[in-house]
Amino acid sequence: MGRKPCCSKEGLKKGSWTKKEDLLLTEYIKEYGEGTGWRSLPKKAGLLRCGKSCRLRWVNYLKPGLNRGTFTPEEDDLIVRLYTLLGSRWSLIAGRIPGRTDNDIKNYWNTSLLKKLKAQGNEPREHKSQAKKRRRKEEKANVSSQINRKNNNENKKKMKKEKIVEKHNIEDEEATKIEEQPHAQDFAQPVSDSNHNFTSSCSNQDGTSSSTSSSEIHSSSQNTEYHNQDEIFEKLQVIDELLLNDNCLFQPEKCIEFNNNENHMLFEEVYEEYFQLVSENSC
DNA sequence: AACATTGACAACCGCGTATTA
DNA sequence: GTAATACGCGGTTGTCAATGT
Numbered sequence: 001m002g003r004k005p006c007c008s009k010e011g012l013k014k015g016s017w018t019k020k021e022d023l024l025l026t027e028y029i030k031e032y033g034e035g036t037g038w039r040s041l042p043k044k045a046g047l048l049r050c051g052k053s054c055r056l057r058w059v060n061y062l063k064p065g066l067n068r069g070t071f072t073p074e075e076d077d078l079i080v081r082l083y084t085l086l087g088s089r090w091s092l093i094a095g096r097i098p099g100r101t102d103n104d105i106k107n108y109w110n111t112s113l114l115k116k117l118k119a120q121g122n123e124p125r126e127h128k129s130q131a132k133k134r135r136r137k138e139e140k141a142n143v144s145s146q147i148n149r150k151n152n153n154e155n156k157k158k159m160k161k162e163k164i165v166e167k168h169n170i171e172d173e174e175a176t177k178i179e180e181q182p183h184a185q186d187f188a189q190p191v192s193d194s195n196h197n198f199t200s201s202c203s204n205q206d207g208t209s210s211s212t213s214s215s216e217i218h219s220s221s222q223n224t225e226y227h228n229q230d231e232i233f234e235k236l237q238v239i240d241e242l243l244l245n246d247n248c249l250f251q252p253e254k255c256i257e258f259n260n261n262e263n264h265m266l267f268e269e270v271y272e273e274y275f276q277l278v279s280e281n282s283c
Numbered sequence: 284a285a286c287a288t289t290g291a292c293a294a295c296c297g298c299g300t301a302t303t304a
Numbered sequence: 305g306t307a308a309t310a311c312g313c314g315g316t317t318g319t320c321a322a323t324g325t
Binding site: 015016055090091 | 311314320
Binding site for chain 1: 290291292293294295296
């Protein structure tokens with residue numbers, strides 16, 4: 001079964017979006033919301049664009065509440081820490097940084113932050129998942145060059161089988177990792193969840209999903225030998241409280257106001273302690 | 284002034300997964 | 305149970321403005 005393209009490419013516009021297109025998309029979503037299906041949206045909104053392209057434009061550029069200002073040192077720090085823990089799971093990282101999108105962070109990481117860190121001699125180690133990905137890519141490249149096209153189908157079947165086995169191996173490894181570092185994943189839970197109790201679904205590297213609630217995290221942390229897990233959890237809760245506050249630290253227009261109030265002092269204090277604890281754990 | 288290089292960011296593409304029929 | 309479809313993610317490429325030569 002060949003996968004069809006997400007949409008017919010014929011007659012569809014590509015490249016930069018015009019103001020008129022932005023307006024059409026914004027107006028449509030304002031009226032009907034995001035949940036009406038991206039595929040059918042362009043036609044309904046009068047756009048000659050692929051639904052995928054519309055989604056991307058909305059999510060990364062037009063959506064209200066996006067922070068398009070320069071990255072603050074706090075955000076830099078947060079990104080580096082989360083990258084160390086999660087690798088290039090940009091959407092998860094973005095979920096912890098209000099107003100920033102995965103694309104934003106990914107671009108910033110690739111164009112600025114990584115260079116900055118290299119210059120400082122603080123280049124982060126390649127994350128486990130990244131190393132695995134890289135190896136798989138290299139292997140794939142080698143294998144594909146050797147595959148005899150006549151036997152392509154057979155090889156595909158074989159690879160499919162191998163993938164299943166590999167998937168199981170990854171799952172085993174993830175499970176082991178969680179056992180070894182009980183809360184490495186916990187830091188990936190979005191701060192901006194509306195229910196605000198850390199209940200969230202989390203996409204794993206292999207694409208599987210898991211969900212954890214704060215109570216589960218808390219109770220499991222009590223069973224761990226890591227003495228500071230509870231403390232980290234508490235700090236995270238405080239940070240979340242502060243981030244969900246109207247005077248969110250990462251909204252630049254509110255920064256001045258924020259800098260002057262007590263919450264900011266508290267945030268800095270808790271933030272400092274939080275990263276100390278995370279550092280101890282992630283090293 | 285003209286061209287080359289670099290940096291930042293927007294957008295595209297392909298893949299994996301979830302959902303639907 | 306399976307194929308078709310839709311969505312979301314991460315890697316990569318394209319574009320354009322700023323800067324250097």
